[in-house]
Amino acid sequence: MLALPHDPTCLNPENRKPAIGAFLLTPPDFFEHGALVSVLTTQPLGRALDYRAPEGGCHLGAFVEVPLGPRKVLGVVWGAGKGDYDLAKVRHVIRALDAPPMRDEMREFLTRAAAYTLTPMPAMLRLATRAPGLGDPPSMRKIYRRGGAEPDRMTDARRRVLETLAEYGDLSFTLKELAEMAGVTASVVKGLVTQGAVREEDSPRDTPFGRMDPDLPSKELTADQAAGAEALAAGVRGETYGTTLLRGVTGSGKTEVYLEAVAAALRAGRQSLVLLPEIALTEQFFHRVQERFGAKPAEWHSGATMTERRRIWRMVGEGQAGVVIGARSALFLPFQNLGLIVVDEEHDTSYKQEDGVLYNARDMAVLRAAICGAQVVLASATPSLETWANVEAGKYTRIDLASRFGPAVMPQMGAIDMRTEGLPANQWVSPTLQSEVTKRLERGEQAMLFINRRGYAPVTLCRACGHQIACDDCDARMVEHRFLKRLVCHQCGESKPMPEVCPSCEVEGKLAPVGPGVERLGEEAKTLWPEARIAVLSSDMYGSARALKAEIAGIAEGGADIIIGTQLVAKGHNFPKLTLVGVIDADLGLTGSDLRAAERTFQLMRQVAGRAGRAEAPGAALLQTYQPDHPVIRAILAGDEEKFWAAEAGERRQAGVPPYGRMAGIILSGSDVAAVFDLGNQLARQDGPLRKIGAQVYGPAPAPIARVRGRHRVRMLIKAEKTAPLQEAIARWIAQVRLKGDVRLAVDIDPQSFY
Template sequence: MKIAEVAVDCPTKQLNKVYHYLVPPHLSKILSYGARVIVPFGRQRMLGYVIDIKGQSEVENLKQIIDVLDADPLIGDDMIKLGKWMAHRYITNLAVCFNAMLPAGLKTNTIEKYVAGNSCTNEELKAFMSKPRTLGELAKKFNVSSDDVACYIKEKVLVKHKFFQQKSSKKYIDILSLNARSSKNQITKGAFRQHQLFEVLQNQGEVVYQKLPTELKRAANTLVEKGVVQRNKTQVFREPDSINIKEKVISDLTAHQKKAYEMISESLNKHKQDNFLLWGVTGSGKTEIYLRLAQKIITQNKQVIVLVPEISLTPLMVNRFKSRFKDDVAVLHSGLSQGEKLDQWQKINEGKVKVVVGARSAVFAPFKNLGLIIIDEEHENTYKQEENPKYNTVEVAKKRVKLLGGVLILGSATPALESIYKAQKGEYKLLKLPKRANSRPMPKIDVIDMKQELTEGNRSVFSRKLLNHINNSLDNNEQVVLFLNRRGFSTTTLCRKCGFTFKCPSCDLTLTSHDSGNYMVCHYCHYQIANPSKCPSCKSIHLAFNGIGTEKLQKKVQETFPHSRVLRMDVDTMSSKDSYNKVYQQFANGQVDILIGTQMIAKGFDFPNVTTVGIVIADMGLNIPDFRSAEKTFQLVTQVAGRAGRDEKEGKVILQTYSPEHYSIEHSSSYEYMDFYTKELKIREALNYPPFAHMIKFDIIASQEEKVRSEAEKVSFALKEILQNHKIKKSEILGPVMSPRYKLRNNYRWQVILKTKDLKQWLDVLNKANFPYKFSKGVRVSIDVDPLTTT
């Protein structure tokens, strides 16, 4: 009998461990690598993935596989290898990695059902429960209570089982057409609707049943019964909405574009596995290079994945690629419905398309002959998965092209510091696009010290210079973009009499006030209350709504420029999946004068009529206690500034700050990337932060405050023991300390951070040792390898 190695999807099992199961004879011919199976696991039935099939096992008393869910495996050999690498690299469960590769619609829901057990003596109950029934069906038939069911299960009158069903299914429509020998004589003379439908089918050949009006559906049902009409099911693919913007026709590449294209083409022609870093200023034409390389890949009968950092940018890239490659493009991102995701995934899996455009999870698109992965805006934090498995998309893409012998392109106007460092060390081939494709200069950035504005009597959120430029742009029928990387109306609400501050009871963080809807909300757990009229502590009506978010900024803009057409783009306004498309279309058509937004508008927007960009508070991110805060501020300023002056009209950027002397503000305002990079690199080296060391963050989480600290100390002690016993060099263990966000969703958090120059040895040891060890009940240890932030 064959033995299957199965990665069981058991959330309580942390690490990369597989289990052996016997393959029953009736399944041996249909079972293959990558198939999903149902297996017994303890007293339960669990979902698992077959990662190997062999002839023998050293394990005794093996249980049998219960069922196979897939005739055709969902995960190919290369993805099994990738999953194993991910499980080891990110110290996690192997099945969790496979789950991340599949669309939500292919994942399964478990349903509890009951069957009659050996102790059941009630003949009516035994007959009814001879096939699996849900609790609702049981209660409806016999009016049993939950106590009755518990008693039945205990006495084995009923046996509980878990059954699996797919979350989403393929969509089918019914196609109606006339049978070959059909004639009107088969229809009763007075049946007007049946005659009407017959004539429609005679003229059109076929119609979709679901699109017929109700009265014709009834006629269709009758004609199908008579054999006049045949009804056949056919699958349809649900297509996501897209933006309809005319693509710019670019006939010739610039000298820098041509050089970059030719160097990458050489690797593609020679089928070399290469990693390129394409460093091009905003507007330098990186997307045109992507498009031409995709065309080259398609002519080689290979496939390409194009990744963008956010859902909001996906429609823009989809528009560019669909304009060029029509129906040869599929889309994958979390903004799609489950049905749309399933259909897009199926099109890719069946080889119906050659290009996939999507966000982070599209890196797992099931192409069989992948030749190129492009990661646009590679520096963005959103390429890091924050839930288990906590993978970095760039690292996963590097591993995938290495397994397949393909090419990886990382594109950015402001590359991650680690990326430039790796390019200098020879890990990436660096390609530069130092000028805009249309030869226009980068817009001049004017730095405004808001402290000086206040000293001179200006208490407005707008500096005098920004006001002047907005007015000039509006007078000339030009457009304005205002950037503020914080949503909501006010960030802090307090009582001016007693000092009471409104905080979330579950997270101990200040509530953000929203004027639209008149509520305050915690953006972490979504706890919500109505905006207060008085202090709950001293009953004073003197409340201060401090701080500013995009909603308050919108109100001030409308007050200051009452005749302008203003739109806001942030998480609160982009609630539906087509919200971004609508705003983008309106702005492109000139229906909006001033666009206000968070980092959603910092990239991807390419509008020739934008002449003024205002960065309202540039140094907001500098106050975050994180080692990347200066880098992120530099990147955001540079990206936002790049929205101005992208065509013939000259652009102007007004950067408002309370820290004009900070090196991040100073260098970003003059586009001096390498000066910033040199300064920041020295600081990172002195503090032993990436790229000079790897980090592993251990978050210890529990609902009991007194328990978290003691468990965090256990984690720290265990790591120090490993460090000593294995003599791992060039490593240090920091903490335990309270996490910057100490309380979230009624859970308390401590953290331990490991810095090391020998990541490989630590990964080997931690995976082999089944770390984390068992801790007290109710304590969770979350491991994040190479976290992008320590907060």
């Protein structure tokens, strides 16, 4: 049986053997010239290929370039070749790349992660090689920074170059990167170099990161913080695997506590990885890390330049990057000596990868740490039920921080019963909430209005014929984004101009927005408080993450009176002047059939409420609700989190669903809906391998969003006992069918969403 990634039994030697379709590690460690080697490539072949070792030989785990048909592709030496065919026809490895070989523990991690998620190994290898130019030798390159002079004549193109350099601060760019990011030709950049407005420098292609000093003074810790920090540091010093839930109320200083564990890892000469759910928006966090250790950490996320990604990949592999702050994909970097993984806001749903390779970064962090003997810290004010259950079962340890740091206290929670508010149509801020916001503005404090909907309105309706404008390529309604003057599909990203006439009945002037989004709430706020400075925070209202980050920093310094935002405002931001949070629609997440609806609503409401009162002034959070007696709303207001988790756990246990049972989703898709359903029905009829382990199969049924990007989607759901060998059974089950045409099948182990 394959152990769950977040189950410490994965440390047992008998569980170290990879399961389904495993690519086993094979000695020797070095292969002489001409020896037969098995090379795993990043190409979608589903298996490793045999080659002869290049001149000079190659190590096990070496990154190599090999011929595949007429192409040259990247691969990794995975073991010895089989040699059960005509050896004269075996081609040679072209060359071994100038990069440290992939470590045994990394190959084991990829193998076991692939077995758990039922992912082909080439796809897993692609996750571990997401950096350009891995085979390039050390060399110098030209980089470009902001110069000290101003251009003699400012054009739009020149302005874009200078704004790009200013936006990214002290980062440097290659000529191609800078030109592409600014949307100009290379000659524009060269012209600015000639005038001294841009500086051209020679720089090594890859440079080590600055040494981080763990012995610089830290902030003074409370007794609870100091005890927690010492417990985490002791685990790191022990150089063995362990997972700890660091549960602290919002504002309790969890960051300061786990940074002491990072310091312990640095003292031991080991590397640390800190995962954040919204890394591109956490400027305050990076400043704190630099202040604590005297140097900048490596920053790995989709917003990093390709040049910087290559540098990080190589320096991590050479042990020249002590601390990496990253998005979930940073788990697949080639750490040389990983001693600590921190998963901050471990409950956050963005840790689940929903496209391509389907994995949960929280669980994969525990798996990777178990393999390399590292500590894991799962930090959250509102932990996931999976983590809570592992603590209750004794698999994880737990550290609690029960109070806020310094003079700050937890906000007072209250509900506004919308049934008694007499709110006019097309208005969403109740009179009670309006009065409380006004009081804060009069005191020079900040207030936040929260609604978890992007855009202006979720539905655009024709009042003449009732038509709702839908996406042409998806089974989803288009969302009006008045700021962009367009309708946008939140499933596939397609957009089109807001029409003047109804596309169905062609009547003019009858299209009306239905329901509120953050933009519409911002419009209402301007009417209610015309003198207030209002900031609307939504990811699609800013040209880049840097611009949004700058806006958040400005708000923290008092640059707005009223903040209106989606769930991104709930993720760790600290606004010292914010004393009131008003939740516009606390009932929004309670509808539907998601088994985690109660948990996620509880987490989101508690997190967003925690933005208030984080400095000396006390805070309050008010929830507008039409269901004030709903058990989840009552639990949120009561603040008895242990009682909520115990009740939620009891319901899940009785239903036999995660974390007390196992689930897997099967997503079938294709351009021909009949062919997709045919495949689903065939699978449903041939469910013998699943029935053998006592699993139940539900479906096939149309997905809640039945068409995305022109492809019809059908879902099946598998439910099994917690101890059932689910992956092995699923592998045998789906091996019975062949995919025809453009029909695709994806397996989602431990699904987090069911759209």
